[in-house]
Amino acid sequence: MPEIHDTFDALYKQYTKVFSHSKHSSHTRAGLMKSVPAKTTGVYVIWKKGALSPIYIGSSGKIEKKLKLSGSSIRGRMFGSSTPYHFDATANQFKYGPTTPGVPPAGHHYAISLSEIEVTCLVVYSPSAPTVLEHLLIQGFINQYHDLPEANQKI
Numbered sequence: 265m266p267e268i269h270d271t272f273d274a275l276y277k278q279y280t281k282v283f284s285h286s287k288h289s290s291h292t293r294a295g296l297m298k299s300v301p302a303k304t305t306g307v308y309v310i311w312k313k314g315a316l317s318p319i320y321i322g323s324s325g326k327i328e329k330k331l332k333l334s335g336s337s338i339r340g341r342m343f344g345s346s347t348p349y350h351f352d353a354t355a356n357q358f359k360y361g362p363t364t365p366g367v368p369p370a371g372h373h374y375a376i377s378l379s380e381i382e383v384t385c386l387v388v389y390s391p392s393a394p395t396v397l398e399h400l401l402i403q404g405f406i407n408q409y410h411d412l413p414e415a416n417q418k419i
Contacts, residue, residue, distance in 0.1 A: 272404035323398035
């Protein structure tokens with residue numbers, strides 16, 4: 265059973281066995297957007313291909329009264345929300361910009377070609393809350409790396 269003090273690697277391995285998951289990549293924003301689930305909620309983990317740790321951990325979907333799952337889909341959250349990152353359609357890059365706490369970002373300072381990005385989507389259905397899984401994975405990242413993933417701003 266996963267524990268809050270476990271590492272990211274241990275939690276990620278455990279939860280990819282528990283939840284249905286899929287990996288997505290494309291050289292273009294349109295291709296990546298098309299491949300990511302349109303009507304599912306859950307957690308998405310953005311990796312630079314070949315990296316040992318993710319760049320970003322995020323989630324979509326909320327649990328409402330009577331355990332109704334609502335909110336945006338993984339695709340909607342990744343491509344349509346205000347986030348600390350951006351999938352640039354013109355340059356086909358994943359852009360992000362770690363900022364100083366309390367200082368508004370002056371744009372995205374880092375860019376990685378989409379051909380170097382892979383996204384893992386873990387599909388979470390009610391009564392499991394996607395944000396709980398997101399926060400557990402981020403806590404595991406903190407336990408293992410003593411920091412947040414590069415593009416995550418806060419938890």
